[in-house]
Amino acid sequence: MRVRYPVQSMSPLPSGKAVPLPKIQAAFDKESSDEAHARLAKRDAVKKTFVRCWESYKTHAWMSDELAPISGSPRNPFGGWAATLVDSLDTLWIMGLRHDFEIAVAAAANISFETVTTDEINVFETNIRYLGGFLSAYDLSGDKRLLRKAKEAGDMLYAAFDTPNRMPITRWRLRELAGAQAQGGKEQVAHDNVLLAEMGSFTMEFTRLSIITGDPKWFDAVNRITAILESQQDSTALPGMWPLVVNARDQVFNRGGAFTLGAMADSTYEYLPKTYALLGGRMPVYRTMYQKSMATAMQHNFYRPMIPDGLDILISAMVNVRTADNGKTKPELDPEGQHLVCFAGGMLAIGAKLFKLPEHLEKAQKLVDGCIWTYQALPLGIMPESFHMIPCPSINDSCPWDETVWKKEVLRRHGMDAGDISQADTVIGQKRLPKGFARIGDTRYILRPEAIESVFVLYRTTGQKYLLEAAWAMWEAIEKNTRTTLANAALTDITGTDGSLPPKSDSMESFWMGETLKYFYLIFSKPDLISLDEYVFNTEAHPFRIPAP
Known part of the structure; x- marks a missing residue:
């Protein structure tokens, strides 16, 4: 497509x-032979599941975006450019599957971004x-074919920034625009209603591409977004924080009343410390x-949250800022938890080490413990997509369990009279609510990686060994309940209590093999495999190399 608005x-x-960065990884003690044997057995169990999924993808959905893990049919929700294959490239390399990696790279080299299967590109x-x-995959292997594909993908994405103010189109009708431009019409303009995450989450990928190629155009593109975020950060x-929805057309990023680290905002925040590391500390603004x-x-x-065992954990939730008639604003907490926002504990742990902020590590610990607790509290040992709990009066004081308060909140969350708690037990039974949960709004588990x-x-x-035990319990629950004849499938309801396997949906997004299985594999690998002192992960679990000082 021809460029309408060239950069001046x-x-x-x-x-x-690059600035020498503080160590992020803990100093690990030497493990015993028994510990090594147990760890390797767990690592290999994860690898076996990945290989099983990969072979099914190769057989039934090769070069398609996804394998439907129950029917075995191919699906193409992401343009038809083999999303599972591309998402799995670095996982293949990390797991030592070099033969399959070579097959995948050869196939990826032939992906054409000039043809697209969907009307709209996210x-x-x-x-x-x-x-x-x-x-x-290029950072790990050095294969020049992957660099060429990265540049092709980067050039295609860069065209989404060809607008009057150089702000990107985030939901892009690529075929329609290309056809109109070929006929000399239809220019593209950034939208006035854009999700924060979809605006602020180019920094890592575009910056890394500019660093590798030496071409600053991608860095320039994201630097314009960063400048707006920075200039309006204090006026929201x-x-x-920035509101959940921003106006890219008018470059207004400080209006709106919903604020969250969760869905639709998440990676904008996640990328701040990670881009700082990726740039070798040369841009303090991050x-x-x-x-x-x-x-x-x-x-x-x-x-x-108020929970029966009184464990000191944290949940990250939405805040809505209300404006009263007198013009004063008041933040109001909506105590909804999400599986997706479990990423925040890892983000804070990295920020704590990178910037020497011990309070952030303390909060990271409690957030991660909150996600572990939520997994363990559900009968299948798997966390739901979203849920509501009861906030304690303070995050710093003790918070004793109160059964009556819990039952009243259950009724309120289900639109019933909280004054008559005699109905609460019926609702709790019907909705299969474990103690501590006032409502489970979305009972699915879609193979998410964030926890x-x-x-x-x-x-x-931190090197804390209880985290290995928690990870293995999560793995066993997920593998047992999501396994299909071909691969692994998303679950529609994880609240079942009768001991049977939960209902599944015919869905296995590419992040299962690109993220979830990779993180399970890495936690049971030696700590120097993809060291956090050498690599930083993007929000799809793709590790980019940190420049040496």
Whole structure:
């Protein structure tokens, strides 16, 4: 496509040597032979599941985006560019499956971004899965074919930034636009209603591509977004954080009342400390933005839930800022937890080590423990997509269990009269609510990686061995309940209590093999395999190399 709005002044990559970064990984003690044997057995069990899924993908859905793990049919929700294959490239390399890696690279080299199977391209997903996948596999292997594919994907994505203000189109009707431009019409304009995550999550991939190629155009593209985020960070309704929805067309990122680290905002925050590391500490603005945003989140978004065993854990939730008639604003907590927001514990652990912030490591520990507790509290040992709990009055004081308060909140969350708690037991039974949960709004488990991601990161940053035990319990529950004849499938309801296997949906997103299985494999591998002192993971678990000082 021809360029309508060429860049007039290009931001150069930061110059000078990388800053020596603090150690992120813990110093691990030498393990005994028994410990090594047990660890390797667990690692190999994860690898066996990956190989099984990979072979089924090769047989039934080769070069398609996904394998449907029950029917065995191919699916193409991400453009038809072999998302599972690309997402799995670095996993193949990390697991030592070199023969299959070579087969996959040869096939990936023939992917054409000029043909697309969907009417609309999610630019965010294309960036994290495809560009991220190619860059990571190149960083690990040095195979020049992967660098060529990364540049192809990068050039395609860069075209989404060809707007009057150089802000990207995030939901891109690629075929329609290309056809119109070929006929001399239809220019593209950034949208006025854009999810924060889809605007702020290009920094890692675009920056790494510019570093590797020496071409600053991708860095320049994301640097413009970073500048807007930085300039408006202190003027939002919850200063330090940005609203869930922003206006890219008018470059207004400070209006709106919903604030979260969770879905649709998550990776914008995640990428702040990680981009700082990826740039070798040469752009302090990412450190400043991270510390401001986390100070706000720790004050407003984290809550301690009231639970029967009184464990001191944290959950990250949404905050809605309301404006009263007198013009004053008031933050109100919506205590919904999400599986997706479990990434936050790992983010805080990295930030704590990178910037020497012990309070962040303390919060990371409690957030990760909160996700582990939520897994263990459900009858299958698997956490739901979303749920509501009861916030304690303070995250710092003791919070004794109160059965009556819990039952009243259950009734309230289900639209019933909280004054008559005689109905509560019926609701609790019908909804299969474990103690501590007021409502489970989404009972699915869609093979998500965020909980094991943060368990892995906290283990690598602290070396605490209980995290290995927690990870294995999570693995056994997931493998037992999601396994199909061909691969592993998403679950529609994890609240069952009758001992039978839960109902499944015919879905296995590429992140199962690109993220979830990779993190399970890595936590049971030696700590120097993809060291957090040498690599930083993008939000699709693709590791990029940190520059040496």
